[in-house]
Structure formats: C-alpha cells, structure tokens
Amino acid sequence: MTTLTRRTALKLFAGTAAVGLLAGCGTGGGKNADGSVTLRFTWWGNDVRNKQTQQVIDAFQAAHPNIKIQAEPGVWSGYWDKLATQTAANDAPDVIQMDLAYIAEYGGRGALLDLTKQKELDTSSFDANTLAAGQYGGKLYGVSTGQNALAIFANVKVFQAAGVPLPNDATWTWDDYLATAKALGAGASQGGATNYGASYGITDQNLSMWLRQRGESLYTNDGQTGFTVDGVASFMAFQKKLLDAKAAPPASVAQEDIGAAVEQTLAATNKTGMSFWWTNQLGALAKATGSDIKLLRVPSQDGSSKDNGLFYKPSMYWSASSRSKHPAEAATFIDYLVNSTDVAKVITTERGFSTSQKVQDAIKPLLTPTDKTALGFLTAIKPEVGSAPAVPPVGTSKVADALGRRVTDVLFGRADAQASAAAFKNDADTLIKNAKK
Structure with missing residues (x-):
C-alpha cells in the first residue's frame, strides 16, 4: 500500500474521484479462516457514545457470527482528515458515520455506496423527508440516525x-x-x-x-x-x-x-x-x-x-464505502443500526431522535430526564422551525x-x-x- 501524507491525501481526495486512486487497494479483504468477514466501522464521538456503540457491536456480532466488526472510533477534530487520507488511499472503513457537511462531498465523488441498491437494508420505516436528507444526485448515500436542532x-x-x-x-x-x-x-x-x-x-x-x-x-x-x-x-x-x-x-x-x-x-x-x-x-x-x-x-x-x-438537522448518517469488499454485509450492519429495537434501547437518543415510529415506541419508556428535556425542546420549537437548508x-x-x-x-x-x-x-x-x- 502506498503511504500518503495527510496533506497529499487531502489534495488527492479533494481533486479527484477518490475511488479511482490506487484501485488495487480496496477496502476490506476476503473471508477469514472461519468463513466470516470483517467490517471496519468508524465513528466520531465521546466516551458515552463509544461505550454505547461497542455494546451494539457486541450484540450484532452475537446475532451475526459470520460478520466481525473492527471498531475504529475517533474524535471530531481529527476524524475527517483521517477519513480523507484513508479514502484517497482506497482504504476507507466499510461502514462510516457521516455528517451533513460531507455527505455530498464523499457521495458526489463516488466514495460512498448507493444504499438504494442494497436489498439487505430496509428503509420502509422512514418517511420521504428522512430519506431525502441522505440523498444527493438521486442516490442514497446515508441513512439518518435521527434529527436534532x-x-x-x-x-x-x-x-x-x-x-x-x-x-x-x-x-x-x-x-x-x-x-x-x-x-x-x-x-x-x-x-x-x-x-x-x-x-x-x-x-x-x-x-x-x-x-x-x-x-x-x-x-x-x-x-x-x-x-x-x-x-x-x-x-x-x-x-x-x-x-x-x-x-x-x-x-x-x-x-x-x-x-x-x-x-x-x-x-x-x-x-x-x-x-x-x-x-x-x-x-x-x-x-x-x-x-x-x-x-x-x-x-x-x-x-x-x-x-x-x-x-x-439530521444528527448524522450511516454510510458505506463504495470500495467495500463486503457491501451486502455492510448493508446488513446498517440495517441493524437503524431498525433494531435492541440497538435503539442502547443508544436511545444519543445520535438524535429517530423518525422511525417503531424505534420511537421502543425507547419511550427508557427516556432519561435529559432525553425528555431534549425531546421537549424539539417539540416546543416545531411550530417555529423552517425548512432544512x-x-x-x-x-x-x-x-x-x-x-x-x-x-x-x-x-x-x-x-x-x-x-x-x-x-x-x-x-x-x-x-x-x-x-x-
């Protein structure tokens, strides 16, 4: 694998279709010795989010023994530089926590998977506005984890x-x-x-x-x-x-x-x-x-x-790398993240309030005082909010x-x-x- 400096990587990603670089070094690899596959999974967050996410990973692996998840947590301040470097080198993680500011940047340059083509992902519980928030150029590059303000x-x-x-x-x-x-x-x-x-x-x-x-x-x-x-x-x-x-x-x-x-x-x-x-x-x-x-x-x-x-605003998105060697498994994991009520009961509102009614019903009895405060604020401002930018x-x-x-x-x-x-x-x-x- 060619080694890239941070600055060079950013220039390469900013100036090219990222997936065209170093085509022989795609994300992921073949199957493990036991027949399973390994997905690399990256997100930014704090201690609370990291602990919750690891709990979700453990539960997913227990339910899907054929899919291993390699966790790659980070913090916002260095997250995007690292992701740009990885993407420029065709070494991006398989599943990526994505943000509104970057969804078109990565999707529009061909670095993200069009999730509409992945039958393993069920988006039927989300309304049109939620899905539109992750679309660019007619393709679904991310599924919103929830909304916030x-x-x-x-x-x-x-x-x-x-x-x-x-x-x-x-x-x-x-x-x-x-x-x-x-x-x-x-x-x-x-x-x-x-x-x-x-x-x-x-x-x-x-x-x-x-x-x-x-x-x-x-x-x-x-x-x-x-x-x-x-x-x-x-x-x-x-x-x-x-x-x-x-x-x-x-x-x-x-x-x-x-x-x-x-x-x-x-x-x-x-x-x-x-x-x-x-x-x-x-x-x-x-x-x-x-x-x-x-x-x-x-x-x-x-x-x-x-x-x-x-x-x-969409809190953030779940996206997948277009260079993943395991797109079906990546879509399976994203489906678990957005649709599983077990996941919802762990994460509750830390990544925003899901617009899925099934998820809302699952977490309602578990809302903490701070969750209720946030939900109360989102409800109170509803008559005042304008259309999304x-x-x-x-x-x-x-x-x-x-x-x-x-x-x-x-x-x-x-x-x-x-x-x-x-x-x-x-x-x-x-x-x-x-x-x-």
Whole structure:
C-alpha cells in the first residue's frame, strides 16, 4: 500500500474521484479462516457514545457470527482528515458515520455506496423527508440516525453562581445574548476564577442559522454560495463584540477550545455559562458538567423566535464505502443500526431522535430526564422551525475550516470583519469552483 501524507491525501481526495486512486487497494479483504468477514466501522464521538456503540457491536456480532466488526472510533477534530487520507488511499472503513457537511462531498465523488441498491437494508420505516436528507444526485448515500436542532446550552450552575437570571428565549435578541454573556462573565470572574460568559459559536451551522435570520443562506439548491459579504461580516463582527465585552474567552483560549474533545471543552468543564450544541449532545454535556442544563432557543435579530432560523438537522448518517469488499454485509450492519429495537434501547437518543415510529415506541419508556428535556425542546420549537437548508455541495467539506480561520483572524486582530468576510466568500466560492474542474 502506498503511504500518503495527510496533506497529499487531502489534495488527492479533494481533486479527484477518490475511488479511482490506487484501485488495487480496496477496502476490506476476503473471508477469514472461519468463513466470516470483517467490517471496519468508524465513528466520531465521546466516551458515552463509544461505550454505547461497542455494546451494539457486541450484540450484532452475537446475532451475526459470520460478520466481525473492527471498531475504529475517533474524535471530531481529527476524524475527517483521517477519513480523507484513508479514502484517497482506497482504504476507507466499510461502514462510516457521516455528517451533513460531507455527505455530498464523499457521495458526489463516488466514495460512498448507493444504499438504494442494497436489498439487505430496509428503509420502509422512514418517511420521504428522512430519506431525502441522505440523498444527493438521486442516490442514497446515508441513512439518518435521527434529527436534532441547534440550541444554546445554559449551564444552570454557572448562572446561579454568577447571580444572573435565565433569559426568556422566546423573545431575546443577539443584544440580549451579549448582555447576558457579559453579565455571566463578570459574575464568574469574581474571586479570580477563569470562567467566561459564553463560548463562541463559529461553526458553519452557526453561520447558516445567522444568515437565515437575514434572508440569506449558506448554500443554494443549485450548489452555489447564497450569502453576501455583509451577511458574513455581521456574523464575524458579533464574535468580536463578545471578545471586546469580555463575554467570551480570549482568542488563544477559544482556539484551543475549538479542537478539544467534548469532555474537555470549556462548556463541559463548567467554565462557560452558555454554549452552542446540538440537542443530541445534552446527555454527554449534562454528565460532564454535573449541572442542570437548560436548552434555550437561539436568539433572533428582531426578538421573535419564529425568525431565529432554526431547523431540524439530521444528527448524522450511516454510510458505506463504495470500495467495500463486503457491501451486502455492510448493508446488513446498517440495517441493524437503524431498525433494531435492541440497538435503539442502547443508544436511545444519543445520535438524535429517530423518525422511525417503531424505534420511537421502543425507547419511550427508557427516556432519561435529559432525553425528555431534549425531546421537549424539539417539540416546543416545531411550530417555529423552517425548512432544512440546502445540502452542502461537493467541494465544501473544508468550508468550516476556512470559516474558523477567518473568524480567528478577526479575534486575534489580524483582519477586520469586512475583509475576513470577503476572504471567506472567496474561499467558499473557490472550493466549489475547483470541485467542478
């Protein structure tokens, strides 16, 4: 097998149809000595997710002795670079936990299996919208594990210690958010503690929500960027306001926090009062903090929750490599993951709330207080959520990295918001353009 450096692998995958590289080194191999096959299975997650997933693997292997599962867990910060390297070398795992930001990137380049052609996978329990969330170019590249929504996690312990009341999330604006974060930071700093009011929300999904509030979008349905430089500049300028008001951490601290594992983040270690997370992450954050977590709607520009840009997002997907030597077995495992009520009773809502009624009925008696809190939030915002944004087009898997760099430039004072926003738009447009070459 040819050895690739990380940088070379990323260039190869970004600039070619990944499955065309090193064709003799496909994923997986033949049968084992006992007649079984081995599937490599990768996912990102935290300690809670890893333990649950291993329990599911053990149960699957007990029920399917002819299929062995080789677990390859990872963390978000390094997951995609590793997967790009593996895919470029035609050594991708057989079954892959996939994300919305990458489903078109990998599927559109021929790196994922079209699951509609796998008779071992039964998708009859999922509605059309759920299946559409994993489709690109008319092919099913992933089955959604469930849905979630972006929320502000308010650490009740930190609010109480700082003497700050919880806000009314049905009517608050970004100015209110800034004032709350500033008050939390001031209260937490008493006595010399290195705590902050809020973490920064500088992911592409945060930007998408911000743009939706302005009538713009991150991407259009025809695969282009749908935002203005001014729209992104206003987003970046707000992050700088948080910094200048000492409502959020210094740039150097924030930079470390972005790449930290969930359990090691400022939010998980009770060092911020507010932070942005997806609802399926509530269990992990509540366990890590040992605090009650109040889920709050994202603020709006005008104080109306129906204008805050929230939407239901597929938590993640189960996908399979198009180079797998064992596509039927990979589909069998994915079918088990999405349809087995035994799996549902182990994972419950950690990967989002399944839209399968059979799964919902199976886990209902098992919902924990945090599960019920998340479900209550998802139910409460239902009248307010808008349609899901366009699937990120091919070429955009590195847009989130570009956004992080440009916002960081603003926080460190290396560039102003307008210049960084213009640079970011050029980054995004160039990535899309180059993917079409």
